[in-house]
Amino acid sequence: MTPDGPLLELTGVSKRFGPVQALDRVDFAVHPGEVVGLVGDNGAGKSTLVKTIAGIHTADGGRMRFEGREISVSRPQDATELGIATVYQDLALCDNLDVVANIFLGQEEVSSGPGGISGQLDEAKMEHRAGELLSGLSVTIPSLRTEVGTLSGGQRQQVAVARSLLGEPRVVLLDEPTAALGVPQTKQVLELIGRLRERGLGVVVISHNLANVFEVADRIVVLRLGRTAGDFKAEDTTEEHVVSAITGIGEGAGNGEGGNGEGGEGERR
Amino acid sequence: MSAAEGAQPAAARDGDEERGVRAEVLRRFIQGDLASLRVVLGLAVIWIIFQSQNDRFLSAENLTNLMLQITAVGLISIGIVYVLLLGEIDLSVGAVSGLAAAAMVVLNVKHGWSPYLAIAAGVLVGAAIGVLQGFLFSRFAVPSFVVTLAGLLAWQGALLQVLGSTGSINVTDPKITGLANTFYSDAVGWVMAVLVICVYAGIMLEGHRRRVATGLTGESIGPLAIRIGAVAAISIVVVAILNSDRGVPLALLILLAFVFGMEYVAKRTRFGRHVYAVGGNAEAARRAGIAVNRMRVAVFGIAGTMAAIGGIMAASRLLAVNQNSGGSELLLLAIAGPVIAGTSLFGGRGAVWTALLGALVIGSISNGMDLLALSSAVKFMVTGGVLLLAVIVDAIARSQRQAAGRV
Numbered sequence: 001m002t003p004d005g006p007l008l009e010l011t012g013v014s015k016r017f018g019p020v021q022a023l024d025r026v027d028f029a030v031h032p033g034e035v036v037g038l039v040g041d042n043g044a045g046k047s048t049l050v051k052t053i054a055g056i057h058t059a060d061g062g063r064m065r066f067e068g069r070e071i072s073v074s075r076p077q078d079a080t081e082l083g084i085a086t087v088y089q090d091l092a093l094c095d096n097l098d099v100v101a102n103i104f105l106g107q108e109e110v111s112s113g114p115g116g117i118s119g120q121l122d123e124a125k126m127e128h129r130a131g132e133l134l135s136g137l138s139v140t141i142p143s144l145r146t147e148v149g150t151l152s153g154g155q156r157q158q159v160a161v162a163r164s165l166l167g168e169p170r171v172v173l174l175d176e177p178t179a180a181l182g183v184p185q186t187k188q189v190l191e192l193i194g195r196l197r198e199r200g201l202g203v204v205v206i207s208h209n210l211a212n213v214f215e216v217a218d219r220i221v222v223l224r225l226g227r228t229a230g231d232f233k234a235e236d237t238t239e240e241h242v243v244s245a246i247t248g249i250g251e252g253a254g255n256g257e258g259g260n261g262e263g264g265e266g267e268r269r
Numbered sequence: 270m271s272a273a274e275g276a277q278p279a280a281a282r283d284g285d286e287e288r289g290v291r292a293e294v295l296r297r298f299i300q301g302d303l304a305s306l307r308v309v310l311g312l313a314v315i316w317i318i319f320q321s322q323n324d325r326f327l328s329a330e331n332l333t334n335l336m337l338q339i340t341a342v343g344l345i346s347i348g349i350v351y352v353l354l355l356g357e358i359d360l361s362v363g364a365v366s367g368l369a370a371a372a373m374v375v376l377n378v379k380h381g382w383s384p385y386l387a388i389a390a391g392v393l394v395g396a397a398i399g400v401l402q403g404f405l406f407s408r409f410a411v412p413s414f415v416v417t418l419a420g421l422l423a424w425q426g427a428l429l430q431v432l433g434s435t436g437s438i439n440v441t442d443p444k445i446t447g448l449a450n451t452f453y454s455d456a457v458g459w460v461m462a463v464l465v466i467c468v469y470a471g472i473m474l475e476g477h478r479r480r481v482a483t484g485l486t487g488e489s490i491g492p493l494a495i496r497i498g499a500v501a502a503i504s505i506v507v508v509a510i511l512n513s514d515r516g517v518p519l520a521l522l523i524l525l526a527f528v529f530g531m532e533y534v535a536k537r538t539r540f541g542r543h544v545y546a547v548g549g550n551a552e553a554a555r556r557a558g559i560a561v562n563r564m565r566v567a568v569f570g571i572a573g574t575m576a577a578i579g580g581i582m583a584a585s586r587l588l589a590v591n592q593n594s595g596g597s598e599l600l601l602l603a604i605a606g607p608v609i610a611g612t613s614l615f616g617g618r619g620a621v622w623t624a625l626l627g628a629l630v631i632g633s634i635s636n637g638m639d640l641l642a643l644s645s646a647v648k649f650m651v652t653g654g655v656l657l658l659a660v661i662v663d664a665i666a667r668s669q670r671q672a673a674g675r676v
Contacts, residue, residue: 094546095550107557112541123480
């Protein structure tokens with residue numbers, strides 16, 4: 001694999017639920033240090049695509065490559081082991097537990113001493129590691145021992161992202177990370193996404209909010225009716241082009257061929 | 270390049286972080302420890318009222334009796350705390366305690382089993398029933414309320430069946446009656462007090478040492494010393510009082526051992542952390558790879574086990590198992606205790622020591638009214654009133670805490 005090759009590459013991936021063709025020969029790639037915005041109307045297949053990458057659904061056809069190797073992901077654990085982390089919209093945090101407990105939930109560090117037999121938690125080690133993770137993301141949380149239920153929406157999102165980084169993934173999928181957040185909190189989360197990019201991770205952001213996507217994404221992939229309906233370089237395109245690709249209204253969009261020509265869509269009008 | 274960019278805000282943030290930590294410690298002190306302080310104050314008020322009505326209430330003899338009276342309920346409540354932490358309820362613990370005690374006494378008296386084997390069998394009966402109910406609840410997604418309500422009826426029937434036509438069997442084995450009727454000499458009592466203080470101080474200081482060694486800020490040595498001092502003072506006062514009567518009872522040691530042991534499991538182990546997680550957000554726990562259904566079965570198993578142990582202690586104290594064993598208000602008091610002392614009915618919040626504190630509050634009310642020779646009618650109504658008052662105060666405190674947290 002060359003350094004510039006994609007971290008994760010999907011070629012012709014299809015997924016069918018009964019009569020519904022949720023994904024139809026979708027091509028998708030994310031490179032190291034790249035933020036890809038995945039946009040599309042409701043039912044366009046965004047969630048299905050993410051769940052297929054995350055191992056919740058298994059693709060019916062097509063190929064997936066990770067760091068150049070052919071892979072098959074049939075369980076969420078497969079994706080996690082490969083280094084693909086997913087942060088879902090509902091975050092799945094326990095409000096009654098503190099930040100450290102949430103970050104390590106299900107992967108707690110156990111004492112190495114005699115207490116380890118009883119499954120004694122190594123709180124000091126976990127708190128230390130959690131502190132490192134969060135300060136590496138320049139996250140501002142008053143205390144690691146704060147109950148997550150008392151945090152703001154943006155802080156909760158940050159905790160969820162930090163949690164996903166525990167396994168040192170290469171690719172992070174974020175499902176609607178800015179939904180239901182206020183303006184300053186949205187800014188926090190977008191900055192956080194920027195820092196993930198600086199670390200050389202491949203980041204996939206699903207969002208309905210085109211303004212946010214344009215602010216943070218290097219590349220924008222549009223899905224429409226289960227097909228790739230556009231693949232734009234963020235700096236070379238405008239919201240109008242992306243919207244027309246999403247809706248299929250206007251020229252140069254909706255024919256499923258957009259995936260081939262990065263940034264060339266503007267000329268097709 | 271990213272490191273250089275990251276360094277600046279990190280350095281600037283250090284001061285804020287320290288202030289944040291201090292505010293957080295203060296907040297936790299107010300909201301966490303004051304909640305239990307509230308219950309302790311309530312207990313003090315109850316004691317003052319009864320003492321003013323009858324000066325035998327705070328005598329060493331009566332306080333020793335109080336300890337013996339709360340043992341069974343306290344032990345059963347420990348299991349209830351675990352169930353409440355999951356956000357579930359177990360209505361069968363009273364009946365299970367009676368059935369387990371009956372199984373023990375029948376095996377011991379009628380079948381001539383050794384007391385140790387009979388006790389172990391009784392505990393196993395409770396554990397097996399708990400596991401069965403937990404399995405039915407998690408496997409078929411029947412509300413725990415219904416499963417254990419059915420259990421309440423069924424195990425009461427089983428109790429009558431096991432006791433047979435006599436309806437009452439006396440406990441005669443000295444090993445079994447000794448559980449609730451053994452008192453230790455003064456010297457042994459003091460040795461135990463010293464042991465408790467040393468173990469507690471050791472655990473707290475070791476935790477502190479580890480935090481410092483890992484380079485973490487947090488609780489400074491001052492509050493730590495206060496806590497250790499408080500535990501030491503309580504231990505010394507309790508042993509002094511008990512020694513001036515019959516001595517430290519074995520029953521109290523059993524209760525305290527289970528309270529500390531199960532508190533340790535809940536707060537310091539991976540298993541306990543997962544109990545809190547399932548109670549807080551079962552879906553999040555499932556996605557984090559926690560076997561939620563297995564946790565549920567285990568927790569109901571704990572509830573059944575603790576109910577059996579409580580039932581055996583009750584049988585030992587009353588020297589008999591009869592058709593009323595584990596019946597009447599035992600179940601409701603075992604649930605009311607932890608709730609009065611601050612364990613949430615909705616899951617994810619609470620602590621094992623609330624079982625002890627709650628049993629102490631309810632036991633004091635009951636004991637005090639017995640001393641005043643009040644009727645059962647008054648006792649029930651007053652206990653009900655105290656439960657209601659406690660949950661209302663708790664609900665108000667919680668809503669304020671939430672309001673403060675959101676802002």
